[in-house]
Amino acid sequence: AQSVAQPEDQVNVAEGNPLTVKCTYSVSGNPYLFWYVQYPNRGLQFLLKYITGDNLVKGSYGFEAEFNKSQTSFHLKKPSALVSDSALYFCAVRADNYGQNFVFGPGTRLSVLP
């Protein structure tokens, strides 16, 4: 079975400080990992994904994520947070032997304080 954990329901960070949103996963095959962001009453917007290759993936809006196979983690990071980054962040996983649908984590609400 595939599963995703986001251990923090809420992350608070001051504007200009670095932010990290944590994600760990469990899959039986090769993992494909995705980050999506959801603003209030909006759909999910794709940020970045890890397929293969370089463990550090760069995405939209200055976000990046680091794939760590030994720790089965895919933490989302940004060097300098903006107030406009405040939103709900979902980590999602698919495995190459599983199917086409995503398994999402429970989400982490990021609040960037001015």
Place this chain on the structure above:
Amino acid sequence: AAGVIQSPRHLIKEKRETATLKCYPIPRHDTVYWYQQGPGQDPQFLISFYEKMQSDKGSIPDRFSAQQFSDYHSELNMSSLELGDSALYFCASSPRLAGAQDTQYFGPGTRLTVL
């Protein structure tokens, strides 16, 4: 760039009524996915279609059905609505099936409220 279109954006129904949600994928995307997101929950996969055929099935109730049409748009039909069906329903599309690497692009969602 064109995005996934969902209609209606908001829908209010009474218990035991039926509802139809529509999804128009990004042009040249032939795979459509439906997800249900309850209040404070993560999206849960319902069903997907590729080239008008069901490709995968998740936690979709028997009261729900869906199909994909020749123009690749999809409709989610929901009957005998229950209060617990109140949720945000997302449609996503991707350019091809069987590509676990492929990104799914989500629509804005339809918020269904069952009274």
